[in-house]
Amino acid sequence: MLIDSHCHLDFPELAEDRAGVLDRARAAGIDAMVTISTHVDRFDRIKAIAETHPQIWCSVGTHPHHADEELHIQTEDLVRLSAHPRCVAIGEAGLDYFYDNAPKDAQETGLRRHVAAARITGLPLVIHSRAADEDMAEILKEESGQGPFPFLLHCFTAGMELARTALDLGGYISFSGIITFKNAEEIREVAAMVPADRYLVETDAPYLAPIPHRGQTNEPSFVAHTAAKVAEVRNISVEQLGRETTENFYRLFSKAKA
Template sequence: MLIDSHCHLDFPELSADLDGVLDRAHKAGVAGMVTISTLVEKFSTYSELAEQHENIWCSVGTHPHNADKELHVTTADLVRLSAHPRCVAIGEAGLDYFYDNAPREAQATGLRRHIAAARITGLPLVIHSRQADSDMAAILEEESGQGAFPFLLHCFTAGMDLARRALALGGYISFSGIITFKNAEEIRDVARMVPADRYLVETDAPYLAPVPRRGQPNEPSFVRHTAEKVAEVRGISLEQLGRETTANFGRLFSKTGLV
């Protein structure tokens, strides 16, 4: 059994054929998935998707690309919306210095508000971090000093230093289809290093389709290809990976009831 811990079912590439997407996921052994928020103003879209399907959960948060568009969203807003029974996480929030689609100050402000919401609710914070390793590590360490909070570095593309510092704070790391790419040896090194109780797999669909599906819109069923590569890298069977990642998902996303 596999869980796609991060996808975007509201995006048109998936929503146009949602029944087909879910059927293919089921046939591939994907038992559940989390559709991730990129805009708090669209929370009703995510929550309705989760309400309609027992194997779909959702999150609430503002993607760093949209940080300056939702500076009016407070920690209290995030906490209030996260009380929805199908909402199992805060985010995704974080820092993206590759695109810099929002001012970095706005990204950091949003991230800290989401951290506060995760600390208050106990729900995991889904973190987007791209080419911002130093600042991300510093914020996580500073904020953890003010009180622990659960978090997941999703679609991990960073270096070993951030991985080790995040793990030292109790964080989890999720691997996407990028791990199947030819030039992703550093990420595979991280996948070898992460403890068995701290890693997950995801698609980030509709983006980042894994080999051998590159060039196609990604979807939850393709998480199997990512899982196969992570299992190969770690020297374990796909079945063992399924057991480990599902247990890790249930522990981190405890509101799903899969513990």
């Protein structure tokens, strides 16, 4: 049994054959999944998917690529919308300096608003961090100093230092299909050292399909390949990984048990 902790079922690549995507996920042993919000203004679309399928949960938040488009979204808006019974997380929000699609100050403002919402609601904040290790570590430390909040560094692509900072602050780390890529040795090193009670697996579908599907449209069933690689790196069975990541998911995304 596996859980895809991060996918985008509203994106066109998956929406066109959502029934088939879900059938293939069930056949691959995927027990549940979280369809992640990238625009708060499109939350109705996200929650409708979760309302229709009992194995799907959702989040509410603004991706850093769109931070400047949703500066009108305040913490209280996130808190209010997250009260929906199928919404189990805040985000994804964060910092992305690789593409730099939104001004850095807008990304930081959005991230801190999402942190505040996670602190108020107790829901985990799903964090996107790319090419922004130092600033992300600093913000996590600053915000944690103002009061703890649950969080997950999703689709981990950062260095060991940010990983250790996140773990020291009580955070979780999620690994995507990138861990199967040839040049991902540093990510595999992080996956090997993360405590057994702090890691998850995901697809980030429709992006980042793992080997042997690299270059194809990713989908939740492919999380099995990511899980197999993480299990290999950690020197455990896929069955043990399934137990650990499922327990970790329901501990972090505790509302999903309700």
